[in-house]
Amino acid sequence: MRMDARASGPGTAATSVATALMLRVADGDAAAFTALVRQLERPAQALAWRTLMDRAAAEDVCQRAFLRLWTHAARFDPARGTAEAWFRRILVNLCLDRRRAIRPVQAMADGFDMADPAPSPEAQAIAADTSARVEAAMARLNPRQRLALALFHGDGLSMAEIAEQMETTAKAVEGLLGRARNEMRTMMNETMNETGL
Amino acid sequence: MTALTPDAAMAIISSHGADAARWPADVAPALKALAARDAAVAAALAEAQALEADLAGWLAVTPALAAVDVAAITAHRQEQPQEQPQEQPQEQAGRARRSASWRPALVAASLTMMLATAGWLAMPGAGPISPGDQSPNTPARSPSAVAEADETGLVFAQVFTPTAAEEDLI
Numbered sequence: 001m002r003m004d005a006r007a008s009g010p011g012t013a014a015t016s017v018a019t020a021l022m023l024r025v026a027d028g029d030a031a032a033f034t035a036l037v038r039q040l041e042r043p044a045q046a047l048a049w050r051t052l053m054d055r056a057a058a059e060d061v062c063q064r065a066f067l068r069l070w071t072h073a074a075r076f077d078p079a080r081g082t083a084e085a086w087f088r089r090i091l092v093n094l095c096l097d098r099r100r101a102i103r104p105v106q107a108m109a110d111g112f113d114m115a116d117p118a119p120s121p122e123a124q125a126i127a128a129d130t131s132a133r134v135e136a137a138m139a140r141l142n143p144r145q146r147l148a149l150a151l152f153h154g155d156g157l158s159m160a161e162i163a164e165q166m167e168t169t170a171k172a173v174e175g176l177l178g179r180a181r182n183e184m185r186t187m188m189n190e191t192m193n194e195t196g197l
Numbered sequence: 198m199t200a201l202t203p204d205a206a207m208a209i210i211s212s213h214g215a216d217a218a219r220w221p222a223d224v225a226p227a228l229k230a231l232a233a234r235d236a237a238v239a240a241a242l243a244e245a246q247a248l249e250a251d252l253a254g255w256l257a258v259t260p261a262l263a264a265v266d267v268a269a270i271t272a273h274r275q276e277q278p279q280e281q282p283q284e285q286p287q288e289q290a291g292r293a294r295r296s297a298s299w300r301p302a303l304v305a306a307s308l309t310m311m312l313a314t315a316g317w318l319a320m321p322g323a324g325p326i327s328p329g330d331q332s333p334n335t336p337a338r339s340p341s342a343v344a345e346a347d348e349t350g351l352v353f354a355q356v357f358t359p360t361a362a363e364e365d366l367i
Contacts, residue, residue, distance in 0.1 A: 030271045037265050046259040059262045067270045074278040127254070134255040153214070153249065154256045178212035185248055 022083035026073040037066055040084065043155070044091055050150035051095040053139050061098055065091040085165075092165045095147060137187040145180035148173055201227040207241045215245035 018039055024032035044065060048058035068090050076086055138146055144166070151157045151165060152173075159170040166173065206228050213220050220228055232238045 028275055030267075033271060034267050037267050037270075041265050042259075045262040049259050049262065050256065055260060055262060062262065063265055063270070066265050066267075067273060070270045071273055071276050074276055130251055131254055131258070134251045138255065149252065150256070153252050158219075159213075174212040177214075178208065181211055181214070181245070181248060184252075185244065188248070188251070 016082040016084060018083040018087075019078050022069075022073065022076050022086075023078065025070065026076055033070055036069075036083070040087055041066075044087070046154065047088070047091060047147075047150055048095055050138075050154055051092075051143055051147045052098060053135075053146070057098055061091065061094045065094050068094075085161075089165055092147065092151075096144065096166075133188050133191050134184075136191070137184045140187060141180055141183060145176055145183070148176045149180050149184075152177055201231050203231065203235050203238050206231045206235070206238045210238070210241050210245050215242055215249055 018036060021032045021036040021039070025036060041062070044062050045058060048061045048065075049055070052058050052061065065087065069087055076083065080086075138149075141149075147166065148162055151162045152159075157165070159173045162173045163170040168176075201224055205224075209220055209224060209228060217225055217229060228238075232242050
């Protein structure tokens with residue numbers, strides 16, 4: 001989710017379109033809310049999906065996050081950051097709250113079933129297989145690790161920004177990302193050896 | 198340029214990835230230089246690049262999820278900033294005074310009720326006890342105690358049982 005991450009600092013809040021919409025939402029402007037939802041919806045869904053890896057859960061979390069944005073709009077303080085950053089924090093919290101209710105998404109061995117079974121050129125087959133291995137490895141990661149990877153590689157957030165979103169320290173995020181990448185590499189190497197690729 | 202050991206360089210690659218633009222600015226030049234001359238660091242960097250290429254493919258694909266139901270959300274009432282106004286000091290003082298006036302009365306009433314109940318329970322023969330209610334372990338009451346209980350019951354009945362005239366009135 002690239003929700004204007006670079007403009008999440010307190011000083012730049014006033015320049016954000018989403019922040020301007022958010023101030024109108026706080027006054028009960030439903031049209032502004034609709035516009036805000038359309039702006040933030042896709043990146044929010046992407047982040048929720050990458051973190052939860054469950055379609056229904058991701059949809060539910062997004063709906064709840066926007067509901068909270070609407071009902072708690074009066075709490076938004078533009079002096080403390082952009083609407084994007086504020087909303088992302090709501091979403092991240094809901095994703096992390098939700099994670100305990102979700103079982104591991106897919107076993108490593110099942111991951112290979114996700115590749116397209118139709119005959120295809122070798123390059124496509126390899127790409128599909130790689131995608132399946134990444135998907136399966138991601139599914140086995142801790143949701144906090146998945147979230148950190150999604151925020152760092154997917155949304156391009158800095159360590160400090162991720163730390164703020166996850167309510168932890170930048171050092172802890174570094175550790176989280178390091179472990180996530182190591183585990184992913186190990187799992188992907190294991191499956192590569194198992195399949196002889 | 199900050200001196201960097203291979204282990205420290207590999208730790209940075211592990212947490213920050215292969216993109217030099219995202220490494221901490223104070224160690225980035227040293228890390229680049231080390232990767233150019235240290236095989237282990239170079240291998241770690243290549244491995245990180247491969248992992249990120251795989252990750253990028255996965256991150257690029259997001260399944261189409263159901264659109265957010267805006268109407269269902271805006272049907273909810275928004276929380277108002279002044280929904281729970283602060284109580285004024287004089288209101289708080291008034292509430293405290295009212296509370297102070299009825300609390301001792303409540304305590305006194307409770308105590309009176311407890312004493313009355315305890316006293317009634319302490320009376321011999323108090324409460325309706327049928328012969329079947331007595332357990333085998335209950336000691337048999339002495340004849341004088343039974344007589345006393347009967348007498349108390351009689352007095353109770355005399356006081357509270359309406360006369361024929363009173364029955365008519367009722």
